[in-house]
Amino acid sequence: MYSCLALVGLPIAFFVDWGMLRFIPDLAITAIVPLHFHVALLHIVEDYTPLLSSTLTKPFTSLVWLITGMTVLGLLWLTVKGDGIVNTVRSFWIKDDDKHTEHRVHKEKSKK
DSSP states (O other): OHHHHHHHHHHHHHHSOOGGGTHHHHHHHHHHHHHHHHHHHHHHHHHHHHHHOGGGHHHHHHHHHHHHHHHHHHHHHHHHTSSOHHHHHHGGGSOHHHHHHHHHHHHHHHHO
């Protein structure tokens, strides 16, 4: 279900100018992307670690939880303290000269 939402929602998030509502897609991405990775990695651990050793399943499962937690914290930090996930990804397609101008304009708009 969440994969279908991401398939539709992610492109919309990057092409729409959200203005002051930029937290909506950023928080949605913060929840959906780690959830997707977490479920996939858990299935990989559950499928393949018993082939190596049955005692490895629990430590690797704990590692998946740690990776998921660190990912969520990192994305939350980027959303709250940084420019946001959407604006950070958009900056990959902006020339270096335009990045400083757009960042300055974004800061001036947020002050108003």
